[in-house]
Amino acid sequence: MTQYKPQTRAYAALKATDPLAPYSFERRMPGASDVAIEILFCGVCHSDLHTARNEWHNTIYPSVPGHEIVGKVVAVGSAVKKFKEGDTVGVGCMVDSCQTCASCAEGLEQYCEKGFTGTYNGPLYGGGENTYGGYSSSIVVDEKFVLSVSHKDQLAAVAPLLCAGITTYSPLHQWKVGKGHKVGIVGLGGLGHMGVKIAAAMGAHVVLFTTSPGKKEDALRLGAHEVVISKNEAEMAAHASSFDFILNTVAAPHNLDAFIALLKRDGTMTLVGAPDSPHPSPNVFGLIMGRRRLAGSLIGGIAETQEMLDFCAKHGIVSDIEMIRMDEINGAYERMLKSDVKYRFVIDMASLA
Template sequence: MKKALIMLGCVLGLHTFSFAQEIPVKGFAVMEPGFEFQPYEFTRHAVGNDEIQIEIMYCGICHSDLHEARQDWMEEHYPLVPGHEIAGRVVKVGKNVTKFEVGDFAGVGCIVNSCHTCDECNHNREQYCPKMVSTYNSVDYYHDGEITQGGYSNTIVVSQDYALRIPDGADMKRVAPLLCAGITTYSPIRFAGVKSGDRVGIAGFGGLGHMAVQYAVALGAKVTVFDITEEKRDDALRMGAVRYVNVNRPEELEGLNGMFDFILSTIPAPYDMSMYLRMLDFGGQFGIVGVPAFKEIPNLTLDQFIWNGGRKVFGSMIGGIRETQEMLDYSVAHGIYPEVEIIKADAAIIGEAYQNVLDGKVKFRYVIDMSTIK
């Protein structure tokens, strides 16, 4: 229809019709469940009046990207371009944009839109909006139902209200994972009210866990790290943990029941949740952010809540836009960043990185240098 109208306008010598052009994009996608990436060219909608276009410089690989690529959680839309840890430079702004200018550094996290009117949106909890739009693999209710595609690509278009301002002086190579791994751990730590002197346990010491350790240590907590390998013990202590527990060594678990004020689980695989519940002191809190594949979801039974009365369990999903900006500003100001390994924007390399994440062979976050895309 658009082409027909444009041709008609040309024939009649009219200038009535004006259609914004879609934006060509290069990226990497999986075409079916698995880790086999392919170069993939697609288009994004034109920059709207309240939107900005970001040239993507770096995009992190999150463990949730693996779950999405393998269809561990829900039915996916293929081709699937993952990536919700995005950092880059603004190259175009809509006519009503006031928050960004061309040349600014900006980021995109896990959310690219929401309804703006529900109770969750009105309280800056857009991540729980019933019509929240995820950065990829999501129906975009506000753009004709198109399926969103993520940051394993060279450019993205997003509303100014869902873009994050990257502070001056930020380490661009390491800032992208803050927009998921950072906020996913910062938010529950703040919600739990962690303060100086608190006894905090971090279960799982990967991409999320090593961020949680840094935030808790920065707040003055006494942090214990739980993981399944010896390879990360020195790293945990270097980041400020006072103790490292290898859960595969039963002797290291002795005497820990009732010892913690707060435990945050970042574990993306099956595990014994009741073990951590027992480690809480009376009134202690157990926060959960790690989500394994649905077929492997661990659980707590009703009797375990009763026998461990007075302990609180809550879940947390990323954070709203305002809190994400707060986290970003705090992290850069305090020098809190993920430890990353930069990889080239290449389909085979990305697939190999996915397998390494699955096998626990990365410390701690892969980041794709999207400027190397060909």
């Protein structure tokens, strides 16, 4: 194994009210099944902000966020089979799970019955310190949770696929979206823009729902076939009972009934946005009368995430990004709160130097 130096540069939040600031720590030395990765790019997810500011009331400080990681392998343990030094790889939202429950056995580690270990803000199984994420110069991860990146270029724009990409791909795949299907995507943000691209690549007729008329041109550019202004009752009514599937990416509480009414009999709307307070309860008759389904979905398992990366590479899909330096992260958080990004910030980790 190539000599690996565990000293790691990073940006961290030391408490909820502090801005992120330079921080250094030591990664573990790679064990037999570990892969050591030099991080090249890390996407910025809204979950990073929630965690840094303890908005979910579960943050362990110091907190080094970041779970949309693309990098190069710099060392591998003696038992590693899938990766070698120099490989381009990714790490997403998980770095460990119990590996013994029914969900893990089925390759659905995100639903681990004992709880998966997040790439940041979570202790490892079998003991270990708080996990530190991708706002750092390097990371060490068990090879089971390392992903192969086959994109040849635009690696910075690949990084958000490790969260935003799999969060939208997984429900589209689970509900077998494909040719001949009419699919709605609610919201055109970091998640929604990936949903549009992926659903279109799967062959569906894609309709983007937005409250912002100014987003129409961009939605069409990204692959939507139609755009509906969801505040316009006439536009909504024109699509009543016509959708096979709706992917709702909006993370703010809103009335779900208007979208449930657009589903065909046996149609499904899946929620992937996580609001900080509950949605108003849907009218149960809207579900009963059409045997419609309201569902939820959480990221994806490791095998499905690899499938998503390969699918996106095959179809030339990456995220639309704005590159930032590491020292611009606090300003990026404030802009993210105002939805002032198209559509994902990505940190150039070379700027840590």
